[in-house]
Amino acid sequence: MFKQTIILLSFILTPLTAVILPAELDISRAQEHIGKSMLMYEDRGANMKLSDVQKLPADAFSPLSTDVFSTMFTSSAYWFKFDVSNPGNTPLSRIFVFEPPWLDYIEVHILNQGSSPLTYKEGNSFVYDKRTIDYHLINVEHTFKPGVSNVYIQIKTRDPFILSLSIIKEKTFLIQQQQESLYIGLVYGVLIAMLLYNFFLFLGIREPYYAYYVLFVTAFLIMNTSYNGYTFKYVCAELPEVQNWLQASSIFFYSLTALLFARSFLNLKVTHERLNIATLYMVFFLLFIATLSATIGGYHYHVMFSILMSVIVSLYIFFIAIFSWKYGNRSARFFILGFFSSLLGTIITALTVMGQIPYHEYTYRALDIGMVIDAILLSLALSDKLKITNEQKLIAEQASRTDILTGLMNRRAYYEISMNEVHRSQRYGAKLSLVFLDIDNFKTFNDTYGHDIGDKVLKHFATILMQIKRKDDYAFRLGGDEFLLLLPETEKSEADYLAQRIQAETASHMIYLDDIKLGIQTSYGVSELEADDRSIKEAEKRADQALYQAKESS
Numbered sequence: 001m002f003k004q005t006i007i008l009l010s011f012i013l014t015p016l017t018a019v020i021l022p023a024e025l026d027i028s029r030a031q032e033h034i035g036k037s038m039l040m041y042e043d044r045g046a047n048m049k050l051s052d053v054q055k056l057p058a059d060a061f062s063p064l065s066t067d068v069f070s071t072m073f074t075s076s077a078y079w080f081k082f083d084v085s086n087p088g089n090t091p092l093s094r095i096f097v098f099e100p101p102w103l104d105y106i107e108v109h110i111l112n113q114g115s116s117p118l119t120y121k122e123g124n125s126f127v128y129d130k131r132t133i134d135y136h137l138i139n140v141e142h143t144f145k146p147g148v149s150n151v152y153i154q155i156k157t158r159d160p161f162i163l164s165l166s167i168i169k170e171k172t173f174l175i176q177q178q179q180e181s182l183y184i185g186l187v188y189g190v191l192i193a194m195l196l197y198n199f200f201l202f203l204g205i206r207e208p209y210y211a212y213y214v215l216f217v218t219a220f221l222i223m224n225t226s227y228n229g230y231t232f233k234y235v236c237a238e239l240p241e242v243q244n245w246l247q248a249s250s251i252f253f254y255s256l257t258a259l260l261f262a263r264s265f266l267n268l269k270v271t272h273e274r275l276n277i278a279t280l281y282m283v284f285f286l287l288f289i290a291t292l293s294a295t296i297g298g299y300h301y302h303v304m305f306s307i308l309m310s311v312i313v314s315l316y317i318f319f320i321a322i323f324s325w326k327y328g329n330r331s332a333r334f335f336i337l338g339f340f341s342s343l344l345g346t347i348i349t350a351l352t353v354m355g356q357i358p359y360h361e362y363t364y365r366a367l368d369i370g371m372v373i374d375a376i377l378l379s380l381a382l383s384d385k386l387k388i389t390n391e392q393k394l395i396a397e398q399a400s401r402t403d404i405l406t407g408l409m410n411r412r413a414y415y416e417i418s419m420n421e422v423h424r425s426q427r428y429g430a431k432l433s434l435v436f437l438d439i440d441n442f443k444t445f446n447d448t449y450g451h452d453i454g455d456k457v458l459k460h461f462a463t464i465l466m467q468i469k470r471k472d473d474y475a476f477r478l479g480g481d482e483f484l485l486l487l488p489e490t491e492k493s494e495a496d497y498l499a500q501r502i503q504a505e506t507a508s509h510m511i512y513l514d515d516i517k518l519g520i521q522t523s524y525g526v527s528e529l530e531a532d533d534r535s536i537k538e539a540e541k542r543a544d545q546a547l548y549q550a551k552e553s554s
Helices: 002-017 050-054 170-205 210-225 228-235 240-265 273-297 298-328 333-352 366-400 411-428 441-450 451-468 494-510 537-552
Strands: 039-043 069-071 077-086 092-099 105-112 118-122 136-145 147-158 159-166 432-439 474-479 482-488 511-513 516-518 520-528
Touching: 050 147, 050 170, 069 118, 077 411, 092 170, 105 136, 118 136, 136 366, 147 159, 159 210, 170 210, 170 366, 210 366, 228 240, 228 482, 240 298, 240 474, 273 298, 298 333, 333 366, 333 494, 411 432, 411 474, 411 482, 411 537, 432 441, 432 494, 432 537, 441 451, 441 516, 451 474, 451 482, 451 511, 451 516, 482 494, 494 520, 520 537
Parallel strands: none
Antiparallel strands: 039 077, 069 159, 077 147, 092 136, 092 159, 105 118, 105 147, 432 482, 432 520, 474 482, 511 516
C-alpha cells in the first residue's frame, strides 16, 4: 500500500516539477514568433562552438516563456535550439526572419539525419548583400528535407538583445513586406509632410524655431531609418560598422535637436534665463557623454548611453515645458501635448529594447506612433505660437503708436497716417483738413493743482474728442496739451464747424474732482491742404498760425 501511494504521488507531482520540452515545429504551415518553441543557453564567454554546445547536458538549456526573447545589454552569446519537422515527402524552402534588424552576428546551424550540418552566417557585422531577400530585416533561406531537422542558432550583439524569430514561406514574407511598407509609408509620409510644410514656412517667415523643428524631425527620420535598418539597405550596404555606429549616434543627434528645438520654441533665452542656462548645460552634457562613450567606452557603451540619455532628455524637456506654461508661456500648451506623446513613446520603446518590459510590435514601435502624434501637435504648436507672436507684435505696434495717457494716437502714428492721407488726397483730388487744438492756460492747472489733476484734464478732453469726431476722422495727442484732428474728405468750413462743436462741448462740461470744480477752455486753428502744398507741413503751419491768432484774441 505504501509503495502504491508513492507511485501515485509521483504521478501527481511530476507534472509540477518536470520541464516540458517544446514540440517539433511543423513548417508545412507558418511559424511566427517561435520563442516558446525554443530552448535557450547563455554562453557568458561568447566563445563556444557548435560542437561544444551539442555536448551540453539537456538541462543546461531552459525553455522560453515568451514569444520574443529580450534581455539587457550583454556581452554573452545566446544559443537557441529547436526541432523542425517537414511532414511531407518533398523538401520545403523556408525563410528564417530575425527581428530586430540590428543583431550583429547570427549563426544558423541545421542538422538533418545522415547529412553534414549546414551553417549560415548573417547579421549587421556582414555586408548587406549576404541576405537572401533584399529586406531591412535579417533573413536566411534554407530548404528542409523531409523528416526532422535540429536547429541551433547562435546570436551575439552589442546592441540591446531582442530576438523575434519566424520561419515562413517566401510568399508570406513578401506579403509581410508589403504590409510593412504601408506602415512605414504612412509614418514617414506624415513626418515628411510636416517637415516640408514647416520648412517652407521657415523660408517665408524666418522664425528660428521653425528651422529647429525641421532639424528635429529630420533627426528623428535619420534615427528611425538607421535602427530599423533602412540606412543599411540604401546607404551603408558595404559599410556594416558605419551602419552600427550610425544607429547609436543618430539617437544622440535626435536628443540634441530635441533640446535645441525646445529651447528655441519656449523662448527660454528671453522668458526663463535659468532654464535657458540649464538647457545649454544639458546640451553640453549630452555632447560630453556622446564623445566620452564613443572614445573610451566603445560602441557597446555608446549605444547604451544613447538610449538612456534619450529618456532623460525627453523627461527634462517635458518638465521645462510644464514649468514654462505654468509661468505664463501660452505657446507651451500644444508643445506639452506633443512632447508627452513622444516622451511616452520614447520611454516605452527604450524599456522594450532594454528588456525591461515584454516585447510587442506596438511597444517596439511606440516611439514611431508617439513621434507622428508629436509632429502633428508640434506643428499645431508652431502655428499657435506664430499666432501669439503676431498678436504680441500687433499689440506692441499699437502701443508704439498710442499715447499711453489718453489712448489717442501719438505723433508717430500721425506721421504715418498723414502721409497716406496726403497721397490719397493728391491722387484722387479729395479734400483734407486738419485742426490744431490745445487747452487754454493748461500750465496753470499743473502749477495750481498738480500733474495728477492735469493728467485728468487731458484725459477728459481726449474723451470729448473721441465722442465728437466722425468715424473716419483721426484724433492725435502730439504732446503736452497739443491735440490734432486729421479730417479726410473734409473742407476747411466743415473742419471749422467740427472744431467749434468741440470747443462748445468742452466749455459746457465741468470737471468735478473731489472738492474741485474745473472748467476748461480751448483754442483751435484750422487749415486745408491746398493743391500747391508740397507737403502736409505747409498746412500744419497755417493751422498753427490760426491757433496762435485764436489764443491771442481770446
